[in-house]
Amino acid sequence: PPVIYRADYQPPDWRVETVSLEFDLDLSATEVHATLGIVRNGDHDRAVRLDCDGALPQTLAVDGQPVNWRQEGSRIAFDVQGERAIVTLSTRIAPDTNTQLMGLFASNGMLCTQCEAEGFRRIIPFVDRPDNMSVYEVLLRADKSRFPVLLSNGALVESGDLDGGRHYARWRDPHPKPSYLFALVAGDLVATRDSFTTKSGTHVDLAIFVRAGDEGRTAHAMQALKASMAWDERVYGLEYDLPVFNIVAVSDFNMGAMENKGLNIFNSRYILADPDTATDYDYDAIEGVVAHEYFHNWSGNRVTCRDWFQLSLKEGFTVYRDQCFSADMGSEAVKRIEDVRMLRAAQFPEDAGPLAHPIRPDSYMEISNFYTSTVYNKGAEVIRMMATMAGPERFRAGCDLYFARHDGEAATCEDFVRAMEEGAGLDLGQFRRWYEQAGTPQVQARLEHDAATGTATLHLRQNFTPTPGQPAKPLMPIPLRTALIDRDMKAHRGEMLVVLTEAEQALSFTGYARAPVLSINRGFSAPVNLDVARASGDLPFLVRHDDDPFARYEALQQLVIDRLIADIADMDGPGAAQGHAVSLDEIIAVFGDLVSDQRLDDSMRAEILSLPTEAFLGEQMLIVRPEAIHVARKSLRKAIGSRLLNQWRIVHERASSVPYSLSREARGARKIKSLALGYIASAEAGDAAMVAFDQFARADNMTDRQGALAVLASMQADQRETALDSFYNRYQGNALVIDKWFSLQTGSAHPRVHEQMLELIRHKDFTLTNPNRVRALYWPFVSNQAVFHEASGRGYELLTDLVLKLDPLNPQTTARFIAPLGRWRRFDEARAAKMRDCLERILAQPGLSKDVTEQVVKSLE
Numbered sequence: 001p002p003v004i005y006r007a008d009y010q011p012p013d014w015r016v017e018t019v020s021l022e023f024d025l026d027l028s029a030t031e032v033h034a035t036l037g038i039v040r041n042g043d044h045d046r047a048v049r050l051d052c053d054g055a056l057p058q059t060l061a062v063d064g065q066p067v068n069w070r071q072e073g074s075r076i077a078f079d080v081q082g083e084r085a086i087v088t089l090s091t092r093i094a095p096d097t098n099t100q101l102m103g104l105f106a107s108n109g110m111l112c113t114q115c116e117a118e119g120f121r122r123i124i125p126f127v128d129r130p131d132n133m134s135v136y137e138v139l140l141r142a143d144k145s146r147f148p149v150l151l152s153n154g155a156l157v158e159s160g161d162l163d164g165g166r167h168y169a170r171w172r173d174p175h176p177k178p179s180y181l182f183a184l185v186a187g188d189l190v191a192t193r194d195s196f197t198t199k200s201g202t203h204v205d206l207a208i209f210v211r212a213g214d215e216g217r218t219a220h221a222m223q224a225l226k227a228s229m230a231w232d233e234r235v236y237g238l239e240y241d242l243p244v245f246n247i248v249a250v251s252d253f254n255m256g257a258m259e260n261k262g263l264n265i266f267n268s269r270y271i272l273a274d275p276d277t278a279t280d281y282d283y284d285a286i287e288g289v290v291a292h293e294y295f296h297n298w299s300g301n302r303v304t305c306r307d308w309f310q311l312s313l314k315e316g317f318t319v320y321r322d323q324c325f326s327a328d329m330g331s332e333a334v335k336r337i338e339d340v341r342m343l344r345a346a347q348f349p350e351d352a353g354p355l356a357h358p359i360r361p362d363s364y365m366e367i368s369n370f371y372t373s374t375v376y377n378k379g380a381e382v383i384r385m386m387a388t389m390a391g392p393e394r395f396r397a398g399c400d401l402y403f404a405r406h407d408g409e410a411a412t413c414e415d416f417v418r419a420m421e422e423g424a425g426l427d428l429g430q431f432r433r434w435y436e437q438a439g440t441p442q443v444q445a446r447l448e449h450d451a452a453t454g455t456a457t458l459h460l461r462q463n464f465t466p467t468p469g470q471p472a473k474p475l476m477p478i479p480l481r482t483a484l485i486d487r488d489m490k491a492h493r494g495e496m497l498v499v500l501t502e503a504e505q506a507l508s509f510t511g512y513a514r515a516p517v518l519s520i521n522r523g524f525s526a527p528v529n530l531d532v533a534r535a536s537g538d539l540p541f542l543v544r545h546d547d548d549p550f551a552r553y554e555a556l557q558q559l560v561i562d563r564l565i566a567d568i569a570d571m572d573g574p575g576a577a578q579g580h581a582v583s584l585d586e587i588i589a590v591f592g593d594l595v596s597d598q599r600l601d602d603s604m605r606a607e608i609l610s611l612p613t614e615a616f617l618g619e620q621m622l623i624v625r626p627e628a629i630h631v632a633r634k635s636l637r638k639a640i641g642s643r644l645l646n647q648w649r650i651v652h653e654r655a656s657s658v659p660y661s662l663s664r665e666a667r668g669a670r671k672i673k674s675l676a677l678g679y680i681a682s683a684e685a686g687d688a689a690m691v692a693f694d695q696f697a698r699a700d701n702m703t704d705r706q707g708a709l710a711v712l713a714s715m716q717a718d719q720r721e722t723a724l725d726s727f728y729n730r731y732q733g734n735a736l737v738i739d740k741w742f743s744l745q746t747g748s749a750h751p752r753v754h755e756q757m758l759e760l761i762r763h764k765d766f767t768l769t770n771p772n773r774v775r776a777l778y779w780p781f782v783s784n785q786a787v788f789h790e791a792s793g794r795g796y797e798l799l800t801d802l803v804l805k806l807d808p809l810n811p812q813t814t815a816r817f818i819a820p821l822g823r824w825r826r827f828d829e830a831r832a833a834k835m836r837d838c839l840e841r842i843l844a845q846p847g848l849s850k851d852v853t854e855q856v857v858k859s860l861e
């Protein structure tokens with residue numbers, strides 16, 4: 001497939017100023033008529049070229065005269081005289097055969113669109129690029145009984161009945177927008193309605209449309225929408241700008257949700273929730289995604305992207321905004337830990353592998369492959385670093401300038417950085433490298449103490465490992481929130497922001513008769529890998545006394561990682577372990593203190609006391625050793641479980657007595673309850689299966705039920721099958737909960753996961769046409785390190801079979817499954833060879849999609 005380069009950007013030759021669309025909607029044959037007001041852009045005599053993917057024009061006329069058009073690869077071209085013209089064209093499409101879920105597609109009898117990034121061209125040929133902004137008017141016609149609800153962007157201007165049981169609705173969106181923000185929905189849907197009055201007094205009608213029967217599960221999403229609207233006004237001064245805001249939930253969707261102007265379309269998993277079917281985690285995800293899509297109204301829609309290389313301009317910034325919103329709605333510390341855990345689980349491996357790319361990529365074959373954790377989550381970290389360096393007021397001034405200066409425009413990342421420099425008064429000359437460089441920087445830190453002068457000197461050094469296409473890397477500015485903690489006072493004199501700009505830097509601090517303890521990268525102020533040279537008692541000290549909650553969490557994680565890496569090295573023979581990992585006794589003592597530490601709330605307690613995942617431990621090793629990691633982690637869990645068994649039982653009992661509510665305390669209690677249950681099971685306590693089944697059977701909410709089932713799913717006990725069957729029977733027909741049922745089994749630590757996987761692939765509820773179901777079954781499986789990387793290679797084969805079957809149906813969803821095989825360089829030669837063989841087998845498939853080809857080719861390079 002051809003490669004597209006950022007450096008080749010040229011503005012469009014022709015712009016489409018106005019778009020009038022008429023749809024005669026039908027599941028199997030939809031007719032589209034478009035009237036486009038086009039304008040020559042600049043002084044040239046080039047033809048009009050419209051992007052086209054599968055929807056060739058049936059008719060095409062310029063100013064009323066039919067014209068001959070020619071096909072040029074993925075475009076059609078035709079000549080136009082003069083500066084302006086009216087182009088009319090029509091297409092005929094079949095939504096019910098659209099398994100890619102891009103363009104206009106059918107889902108459960110309804111019709112809806114997904115146009116980002118390049119889906120609009122599957123509806124009509126168009127200047128389908130984000131710097132082409134047009135005003136849209138949309139007329140929808142359909143059978144009234146099958147499609148009683150007809151929605152598009154903007155506001156409804158008229159509607160009525162037509163002959164033959166049909167009806168129509170006309171929508172107009174006054175805001176010029178790129179085609180990727182176009183949307184329509186037609187279906188038999190019911191609405192939950194509410195309203196919001198903006199700070200300047202404008203009334204906005206809010207509605208969430210779902211299938212009949214789901215309307216009782218929309219309250220949380222509606223609440224999140226109103227909270228987001230109020231938050232954006234309060235924190236960024238940004239108001240909503242249309243009289244209506246509609247949300248529609250669909251069950252077949254490639255991603256989480258889509259921010260179409262005035263008509264957000266959501267994967268139903270990010271809308272539907274009630275206590276019986278959604279966990280606390282689901283509630284948080286809904287709140288975060290609803291906010292994310294709403295915030296795009298400014299960071300993405302009012303100010304959009306010039307080209308897709310600038311994707312992080314809207315996505316990184318909007319993720320940062322939704323992270324701050326969720327932190328404000330709940331616990332800032334817990335939210336930061338969750339976000340960093342996610343960054344390390346998804347983005348750090350991406351940045352260290354064959355698919356590494358800067359947050360503003362330089363080239364791509366298929367843009368859908370760049371909706372990555374790097375563009376989204378590292379992009380958010382880059383914004384966060386600017387916010388940290390500027391402080392809240394100056395950061396806000398930079399944002400104000402950005403929105404004022406670029407409102408109504410298609411902007412670039414450079415525009416954002418420049419607004420930040422001018423508005424916030426930051427010098428971001430060197431900082432721009434964060435947009436250019438891939439790879440996670442490594443920072444080494446060491447605190448040297450001179451007792452004679454009472455001086456503590458902080459030595460810092462930065463390093464980089466090469467990434468594809470970037471063998472050598474210039475230095476980056478790395479903002480590190482730092483504190484020096486007095487060992488006796490257990491306090492510091494104030495946090496400092498140290499910005500490391502050189503390869504090596506030393507900073508001295510006086511007045512320390514005794515060596516203080518270094519607390520660095522507090523709050524994870526920079527997305528780096530940190531290697532701190534420490535005395536062996538420092539980490540336990542920080543776990544107990546650091547006043548930065550993230551730093552406490554980080555210290556305990558590091559303690560555990562050091563111990564496990566040493567245990568794994570010891571498996572090669574006594575004395576093989578190097579370094580100074582603290583003893584198991586010390587780790588148990590620290591855990592014991594934290595289980596009952598009064599300063600921690602339960603939610604934070606559960607975060608801190610969770611062990612790093614096997615995959616994360618693998619990331620800490622040059623060559624991943626799946627079995628050794630599994631054995632070492634299991635044995636540490638068993639030790640923590642059994643030696644603190646009484647404490648876990650007390651916590652479990654205490655938390656079990658807290659009645660269900662959505663209060664912070666009750667949610668924290670549920671989180672610690674299932675964590676404690678997990679440790680009781682890891683201890684292999686004789687009654688563990690009974691305790692777990694009891695929690696399962698008594699549960700009056702999904703958090704407790706799923707928490708117990710997750711523990712049971714890893715056990716070899718009769719209660720396991722009973723609970724799984726009862727869960728399935730109870731929720732049969734509820735797709736989102738049945739997804740959980742699949743995931744719990746394939747993500748478990750049960751010894752027969754592979755066999756269970758084979759059965760589940762053949763299960764009557766498994767289908768390749770629903771992305772949620774595919775992800776529910778396969779994603780926990782490929783993340784289950786010891787299972788997926790079983791030495792036989794059968795995990796790799798199973799994934800390869802999926803890729804080959806799914807690619808012809810849905811290339812976008814398929815391409816996401818290539819990265820796990822692309823990590824072959826991190827495994828021993830035998831595994832690596834098997835993984836490469838699988839990639840070769842995929843590449844040999846005739847007709848392989850562009851999406852998958854790009855990922856496989858890059859993974860093999």
Ligand code: HT7
Nearest residue numbers: 116117254255257258259368371
């Ligand atoms: N901006 C949205 C991206 C999106 C998407 C991209 C490709 C294919 C399907 C898609 N669905 C949604 C999501 C967001 O970041 O808000």
Ligand code: ZN
Nearest residue numbers: 292296315318
């Ligand atoms: Zn987004």
